[in-house]
Amino acid sequence: MLQAAYISLFALGGLCILVQFIAHKLRREEATGNNPQFLKFQRGYFAVYLLAMFADWLQGPYLYKLYSYYGFQEEQIAILYVFGFASTVLIGTWTPLAADRFGRKKLCVLFTVLYSLSCLLKLSRSYGILITGRIIGGIATSVLFSAFEAWYVHEHIETYDYPKEWISVTFMKASTWNGILAVTAGFTTNLISEWFGLGPIAPYMLAIPFLIFAGILVSTHWSENYSGQKIKFQNACSEGMKHILSEELTFMIGVTEALFESVIYIIIFLWTPVLDPDKPPLGIVFSCFMVSILIGQGIFQILSSKHVPVPSLLLAAMIVALVANVFCVFSTHPEKRSANLSFVSFLIFEISVGVYFPAMGFLRSHKIPEKHRWSIMNWFRVPINLISCIVLMLLHEDVFQHGNRMIFVVCVGLLLLASLCGARIVKLSKGDENLKQDVPLMESEHIHNIF
Structure with missing residues (x-):
């Protein structure tokens, strides 16, 4: 299966490049967003968002493998997944309300702290601590999937008054880079976990520096903003x-x-x-x-x-x-x-x-x-x-x-x-x-x- 995986990746990679090239040629360009100040603002957002996303992608390939490595059975691992899914949806419901009250910048900083803690808790072999880590990770994920983009949209419209049409330009670039980072994260986790022999815990430890750096950038370069209306x-x-x-x-x-x-x-x-x-x-x-x-x-x-x-x-x-x-x-x-x-x-x-x-x-x-x-x-x-x-x-x-x-x-x-x-x-x-x-x-x- 080792050889099949590598062959598939090269074949799929070639097909992906072809399909994306054709899609790009056919795409109707509605907005350019080439304003130098806008591009600077956009890069500031990407610097944080893509760091956070790469840290998230690093945690995808070896989660089940890690729990299995610790000796847990399939049904026990399923419970760990359930806690992660459930905490994401329950806390995700309240994320906009938290942004309303505390501010999106603070939530983004909180994300980096909680996700780093979730990674550290994976060092434990205690089932209870691992469940706690999954719950904390679910909370962090709910913030990642809401507060970052909400912060950007507010700054784009309310602070800088850029055209709304340029929002799709940013998200288009984010989507492209996000896909590239996802593929890169797979390579990276395979390299450190299997080629270097550091085991399934290694990707989670590697994610922490990226999260810390993202948190520092948010704290020092982002301004605070709040929802314009109370929900x-x-x-x-x-x-x-x-x-x-x-x-x-x-x-x-x-x-x-x-x-x-x-x-x-x-x-x-x-x-x-x-x-x-x-x-x-x-x-x-x-x-x-x-x-x-x-x-x-x-x-x-x-x-x-x-x-x-x-x-x-x-x-x-x-x-x-x-x-x-x-x-x-x-x-x-x-x-x-x-x-x-x-x-x-x-x-x-x-x-x-x-x-x-x-x-x-x-x-x-x-x-x-x-x-x-x-x-x-x-x-x-x-x-x-x-x-x-x-x-x-x-x-x-x-x-x-x-x-x-x-x-x-x-x-x-x-x-x-x-x-x-x-x-x-x-x-x-x-x-x-x-x-x-x-x-x-x-x-x-x-x-x-x-x-």
């Missing part, structure tokens, strides 16, 4: 739920998101135990996954620029993901196990993920009202984490223990339902002129949250 939590949640229940398209978007993204979370857990018995280079495998996502993003850009309807692309992504998980059901058969087929299936799934996120992001931005978006997205996160946590908890049941094939059967069922919902979205979206316009490159929003 009333109860009223916002109530209004968001009313909109979900009154608008069928919004409801179907939420159901589809919950079903598809819960499968993503499940596969985040499953890919290592499925492939690890064949001793693959986990960092290189992780890089292959990230390149596959970038290929999917490029495919989305190419097809959307040719005016293929976004709802149709969303449905296609779910069908491809469904086929990939069907392959996984066969490849994990106890008597006919095939690590190579599982690996290829995961690559296909990640390509579908690369198509799914910009498609879903585009639909949300056009169909969910801005004033209700925060509360509606919070409601969407609840079933995502509930489904994924319930499925992972099934690993405690005798019929599911060490039977990843059964988990993939569940994933097939979830994706089948998601595909049916996607077909309904296609039907509901017919004739909607807003969904026929050229699609800009969506901000990184979820690609950095895949693993």
Whole structure:
């Protein structure tokens, strides 16, 4: 499997470069943002954000391996993942409220402290301390996925009064560099963990200096900003739920998101135990996954620029993901196990993920009202984490223990339902002129949250 992973990375890398080149040529440039002062402001944001993201990516490939190295069983590791997922969604709900009261700069500094502490706690072999570390890491992740971009948007509009159209320029660059960093992080973790023989704890120790440096830059170079309006939590949640229940398209978007993204979370857990018995280079495998996502993003850009309807692309992504998980059901058969087929299936799934996120992001931005978006997205996160946590908890049941094939059967069922919902979205979206316009490159929003 070692040779297959390296060959796949080179082949996928070449395909990714080709797809991204074509997508770039077809992309409609709406804003340049070449103002020298703007570029200086943009670089100041990237210096911090990309350091934080690289530290986050370093922690992706070897998490399961670390817990396994400490001697924990699969069902025990599943509980650790559940605590991480649950803390992210629960605390993520309150992050905008915290920014409202304490300020986004302070939250970004807090992120670097909490994430560094989470990495340090991974040095312990105590199950309780590791759970604490996962909870702290989940809190930090919820800040990373909200406060940084919120700080940038506020500074861009309120402090510097740059054109709003230039925000997409920044996020486009962030998305590109984020993908490159993800692939680089896979190489780096493989180098220090396996080539240098430092073990699965090494990537977490390496992440700490990047986090500290990011925290110093935030403290010394960023100004404080706060939300322009106070969010009333109860009223916002109530209004968001009313909109979900009154608008069928919004409801179907939420159901589809919950079903598809819960499968993503499940596969985040499953890919290592499925492939690890064949001793693959986990960092290189992780890089292959990230390149596959970038290929999917490029495919989305190419097809959307040719005016293929976004709802149709969303449905296609779910069908491809469904086929990939069907392959996984066969490849994990106890008597006919095939690590190579599982690996290829995961690559296909990640390509579908690369198509799914910009498609879903585009639909949300056009169909969910801005004033209700925060509360509606919070409601969407609840079933995502509930489904994924319930499925992972099934690993405690005798019929599911060490039977990843059964988990993939569940994933097939979830994706089948998601595909049916996607077909309904296609039907509901017919004739909607807003969904026929050229699609800009969506901000990184979820690609950095895949693993």
